[in-house]
Amino acid sequence: MSYIGFMPDTQPASMAARRNEQHRCPHCGSRFEVWHSADPVEPAVDVEVRCPCCGGPHVVSLPRGAEKDMRVDPLPGPEPDTGVVD
Ligand SMILES: [Zn+2]
Numbered sequence: 001m002s003y004i005g006f007m008p009d010t011q012p013a014s015m016a017a018r019r020n021e022q023h024r025c026p027h028c029g030s031r032f033e034v035w036h037s038a039d040p041v042e043p044a045v046d047v048e049v050r051c052p053c054c055g056g057p058h059v060v061s062l063p064r065g066a067e068k069d070m071r072v073d074p075l076p077g078p079e080p081d082t083g084v085v086d
Pocket residue numbers: 025026027028029030051052053054055056
């Protein structure tokens with residue numbers, strides 16, 4: 001008799017697809033990304049985020065529910081593909 005103790009590696013598939021949106025801080029001009037896993041079919045609501053650079057408030061439009069697990073990441077470097085800054 002053979003016994004194969006094979007356990008399928010079932011990891012919880014709770015990782016919803018995360019999306020990110022890029023925004024620019026109106027206070028210091030630095031760019032940042034807002035990550036969230038909200039469903040884009042949800043109606044958009046205004047959510048206030050804090051600039052990771054200067055901490056200034058910035059209202060962005062996100063699908064409803066995004067504010068529950070959103071994350072704000074700074075984007076390093078200058079604006080890509082849009083020419084010179086200054
Ligand atoms: Zn800022």
